[in-house]
Amino acid sequence: MAEIGKPINRIDGRLKVTGAAKYAAEFNQPQMAYAFPVRSTIANGTIRKLDTSQAQASPGVISILTHENAPRLKPFSREQLRTLGTNVGEDLVVLQDIRVHYFGQFIACVVAETYEQARHAANLVEAEYAEEKPKIDLSEELPNGLRPEKKAYGPEAQLNTGKAAEPLRAAPIKFEQIYKTSYETHNPMEPNGSVAWWDGADKLTIQESTQGVLTERAVIAYYFDLKPENVRVVSRFTGGGFGNKAFPWTSNVLAVMAAKVAKRPVKLVITRQMMQTNVGRRGETVQTVALGAEKNGRLTVMRHHNETYAKLTNFFEPSGETSEILYNTPLREITYKVAELNLGAPTYMRAPGESPGSFAAESAMDELAYELKIDPINLRVMNHTTVHPQKKLPFSSEYLKECYRTGAAKFGWARRKIEPRQVRNGRYLVGYGMAAATYPGERGTATVRIQMTADGGVKVLCATHDIGTGTYTILAQTAADALGVPIGKITVEIGDSNLPPAPLSSGARTAATVGPAVQAAGEALRRDLLHLTLAGKQSKLNGKKADEIDFSNAKFFVRSDASKTDSYIDIMRRNDRTMMESCMTTVPDAAKSPSESCLIAPTSREENKNEEKYAFHSFGAQFAEVWVDEDLGTIRVKRITSVQDVGRIMNEKTARSQIIGGVIFGIGSALMEESQFDKRWANPVTRTLADYHVPVNLDVTEIDVHFIGKPDPRISPIGARGVGEIGIVGISAAIANAVFNATGKRLRDLPFTPDKLI
Ligand code: MOS
DSSP: OOOTBOOOOOTTHHHHHHTOSOOGGGOOOTTOEEEEEEEOSOSSEEEEEEEOHHHHTSTTEEEEEETTTSOOOOOOOHHHHHHTTOOOSSSOOTTSSSEEOSTTOEEEEEEESSHHHHHHHHHHOEEEEEEOOOOOOHHHHGGGOBOOSBOTTSSBSOBSTTTTHHHHHHOSEEEEEEEEEOOBOOOOSSOOEEEEEEETTTEEEEEEOOSOHHHHHHHHHHHTTOOGGGEEEEOSOOSOOSSTTSSOOHHHHHHHHHHHHHTSOEEEEOOHHHHTTSSOOBOOEEEEEEEEEOTTSOEEEEEEEEEEEEOSSSOOOOTTHHHHHSSOOSOEEEEEEEEEOSSOOOOOOSSTTHHHHHHHHHHHHHHHHHHHTOOHHHHHHHTOOSBOTTTOOBBSSOOHHHHHHHHHHHHTGGGOOSSSSOOEETTEEEEEEEEEEEEEOOOOOEEEEEEEETTSOEEEEOSOOOSSSSHHHHHHHHHHHHHTOOGGGEEEEOSBTTSSOOOOSOTTOHHHHHHHHHHHHHHHHHHHHHHHHHHOTTOTTTTOOGGGEEEETTEEEETTEEEEEEEHHHHHHHTTOSEEEEEEEESOOTTOOOOTTOEEOTTHHHHHHHHHHOBOEEEEEEEEEEEEETTTTEEEEEEEEEEEEOBSOSBHHHHHHHHHHHHHHHHHHHHTOOOOBOTTTOOBSOOSTTTSOOOOGGGOOEEEEEEOOOOOTTTOSSOBOOOSSGGGTTHHHHHHHHHHHHHSOOOOBSSOOHHHHO
16 A cells, blocks of 8 residues: 555656646736846956946836845844844845955846846946956965865864874875866756745745745845745745755845835746856865775775865855765864855755765775775775764664665676776777765654545645655655555645745755655544544444554555445544644754644654764765777766665655766766856856756766665654755766776866866
8 A cells, every 4th residue: 555665656747747837937927027137247346337327218127226226135144044044045135235246246137028128128237347356266266265164054164184194194005186076057947036026015925946935935034124924935846956946046036126126026037147157056176085094905094175165155065075974984084175266155056065075085985996906895895884983873774885785786896897998899998987975864844734625635735845856746655655545635735935834955855854744744634533433423433442443545444344444534524524634743953843733743852862863874886887988088978877775765766766867967077067267257158058068868878776775764754864965976986986997097177078088
C-alpha cells in the first residue's frame, strides 16, 4: 500500500506540460502596468544626475522611479532581519541613495502601459556619474581581503588557523596545490519575476517566483512597514530555483514600489542579462589544499585555505565545507579570506560551498592517491570517518563505504588503470575518475494542516514550495500513507504565505522538514476518525480497541475480520461532519511556538533532541568516464555513475531526477560554466545563454543513479534526508580525476575549456 518510495509521476506533471501551471510572469491583473529597471553602466561611484525627461515623454510611460522620488523604505541591519527570521539577497535598499556598488545595479525603474514601452523608455534614461575605479580582480584585491570570523549562517569560519604548518612539515608524504573555480550564474528556465498589487495603502499581494514565500513576506512587510499578515506572497510554481530565489532581491522590491507609485498592479520580470548582475551568483574561489600523510596513505593533516569575494552580504562561498566532514585526520585547518569586489552579492547556488570545495579537496585526494600508487577508493576508505570530525558526534546514518562499493561495481571501476594514458578509443584517450560527496541533512520546523471533506477529498496545506523538485508529489504520497487514502483523493496546496508556516525551500531541506509534518497531521486526522468509529453506536467497529484496527483505501477494518469495515466517508456522514481537519507542527525550535490552532507533534521534542546527539549528513560517490580529444582539447563526459546515501527515498523517480539535474549542473561547472567580467568596467561579458554556456542534450549522456535507500530514523520517522543539492557535489572532481587518468594532465582551474588542455 505504501505510496512513499514509489516512482510515480508528478501529480502536477499534467498541469506543467499542458501549460495550465501558471508561473509568476503569466499572472495578469486588470489595469496592470509593466515595470522595467534601468541599470547602472558603472560599477563603482555615485549618481550625479539622472535625466528622465526623454523617457518621461516616451509613449505609455506612467511614472519613473529614481532615488529622488521613490518611496522611502525602512533601512535595516542584518541583525534586525535575523530577528524577523528572514534575510535579503543583498544589503541594498533599492533607489534610496546615489551610491553605485556594481555594474547593472538598478538606479531607476520605468512603469508604462506595456512591457515594450517600459523597456524602450528605460533605455532613454540618461545617467551622469562620478565614477571611481571598480575593484574587480580577485587576485589584486585579496591581499587586502578580510578573514571573516563567521560564515553567514553562524558557524566559525576559521578553524585551527596556523596549526597545520608543523604537522605538514613533519609528514612523511606532503602534497599541496592550488585549485580555482569560476564565477557561475544561475540560469533557471524562469527568470526572477513578480506581479504586485496593492489593496489600499496597507494590503499587498505578490505573485512571485520564489523559494521562500514567508521570507519574502517578512522582508517586504519590513521595508514597507506593513503588518506581515497584510502581505500575501504566492508562488505555486517556481520554474527552477537553485538559490537565486531563496531571498528577495531588489527586483522584487521594485515591483512592489512601482505598484505603490502607479497605484496599479505591476509586473516586473527581469531579463536573462539581469540574471547575470542582479540576483546573486556563485563566487570565484582560489583554494589551496595541503595534505600530509603516512607512506601507507593515512592522513595526518589537512589544510584547506579558501579565497573568494563578498559584497553587500555576509555570505561568501563556503568552499571548505566538505573538508570539514570527509576523512579522519588528527588535524584539519580550514580558513577563509574574502575580498570585496564591485560585483553584486554572491549567494546560494546549488550546494554552495560543497560544489567548488569538493572540486579542490577531491582532486587533491586523487593526486595524493596517484603519488602513493594507492587506488583512490582505497585511500578514501582508509581515511573514512563515521564521526563528524568537528562536532565529534556520530553521523545519524552513514553508508559512504557502501556508496563506494556499489558505485565501483556498477561503474566497472576495476577496469581502471592506475597509470594514465593507457586506454585509447580511436582518436580519444579514455579515463575513469571518482570523487566522494557530502551535504548536510537539513531539517527545520514546519506546520501542516490537513482537511478531509464529506466526499472523502483530502487537502494538504503548507507554505512550502515545489521549486521543480517534486514536493507536490511526495507530500501527496506521504499524506496518502499517513491517512490510508488513495493518492488520487489528495490535493496539495503550497506556495502561499497565507498557509501554515514552513521554511525557505533551500539547502535540500523540504522533504525532511515538511514530510514529517504531513505525516504527523495525517496520522492525527486518522486517529480522530478512528476515535469516532470506535465510539460510534452504528459502527461495525464499535467497542473494538484501536490496536485491533487496520486501515487502507479510506476505510478502517478489523484486522482479524476484514468484513467488519467502516469508511471515512461513512464516519463523517454519521457524525454530521462536512469537514474534519488536523494541524501539526514538527521539530519546533524552542523559541517558536506554533500557531494556536496547531499542536506540536507528539514525537517532535524527542526528534529535536537528536540534533544534540547526531550529525546529519548525506553522502555519495560519483564516478565519471571521459573521452578526451587531445588535438582539439575537448572533453566528453561519456557516462556518470552516481550513488547516493540520502536516507529513505520518497519517490524513486523525482529523487533520481534531482540527482540527474545535480550531475548535469556539475558537468556544467566542470566543462563550461563561467561568468567573465571586463576588468575595465566590471561588467559581465557573458551576458546571455549564447556566451554563458550550460550543458545541452549533447553534453549529457548516460547518468546512472543508484540510491542506498536506507532510512535515517534519527532525522524523522519518515527517514528521508534531502536530495536536492548533493547530486552536483564531487562531479567536477570526478571529471578532473578522469581527465588525469585519460591524459596524465592535471587540470586545476575550472571550467575545463579546450584552452586549458592544450
Ligand atoms: Mo539551495 S543552493 O540552498 O537553493
